[in-house]
Amino acid sequence: MCTGQKKKVVLGNGKNACVSCVIELLTITKGKDPSRSTDNDKIVEAERHKKIGNDLFKQKRPVDAFHRFNKAIRLVIFLHDPQALLKDWNLLYTSLCNNMAACQLEFNNYEYAKQLLDKVLATDKENIKALMRRCRASAELKMYDRTLADAKSVLAVEPNNAVGKKYEEIAVEALRLQNVNYKNMVKKMFI
Known part of the structure; x- marks a missing residue:
């Protein structure tokens, strides 16, 4: 289109439920x-x-x-x-x-969130926001060892951090249950 030129635009099939308008190019501004x-x-x-x-x-x-x-x-x-x-x-x-x-x-895209947070923590190991967010992502991915390690890192810097305490409790309980299930599975294998 050139400056001053008009163009009719129709959205839709042109018969039912369509939108039409006329567009006029007033000016052209050169961008950076x-x-x-x-x-x-x-x-x-x-x-x-x-x-x-x-x-x-x-x-x-x-x-x-x-x-x-x-x-x-x-x-x-x-x-x-x-x-x-x-x-x-x-x-x-x-x-x-x-x-x-x-x-x-x-x-709820926990794997991608974890990958992004790994990048943050590779540069800044004590980034509390990243540690807390990776706690959540790891817990959702059932990576409880990672969750526990991150929760402990948060609590080492901020001992009263509620998110760190929450994920520490979640990870400890989940790891306990995993160990119980593992022991039961091993018992069944040898009985």
């Missing part, structure tokens, strides 16, 4: 060429998407939040020279992975 963006521009844009994603998550809109976090992390991953901004890059990358994992927990 993404290939010419500097790494600092990308970091600023990623931070903007992260902030919007955080606001959307607070509004109980995890799907929209996830899409914003995903846009932000793609900007961060494809920096030209992440080594130049290593500290900022790590902080932003781990924060975005942590936020994306929170969304995945809302979707």
Whole structure:
């Protein structure tokens, strides 16, 4: 289309239940060429998407939040020279992975959430939010050894953390039941 040109648009089959409108192209504005963006521009844009994603998550809109976090992390991953901004890059990358994992927990996608949280904890072993979230993901995946280890890590930093205590209790009880079931199974094998 050229400036000033009009185009009729019809949505639907054109007979029943359709929407039609006329679109006129008023102006063409040249945008910024993404290939010419500097790494600092990308970091600023990623931070903007992260902030919007955080606001959307607070509004109980995890799907929209996830899409914003995903846009932000793609900007961060494809920096030209992440080594130049290593500290900022790590902080932003781990924060975005942590936020994306929170969304995945809302979707009950525990395996993907755990993978994202593993990335966070590979960089920051004492990230309490990531540890608590991985406790939940691991418990849902019935990985009670991992749940217990993460709960103990949370409680080592914050001894009165309610989430850490909750998942420690869940893991201890589940491991106890697993051991009882295992012993019963072994007994049946040799009787």
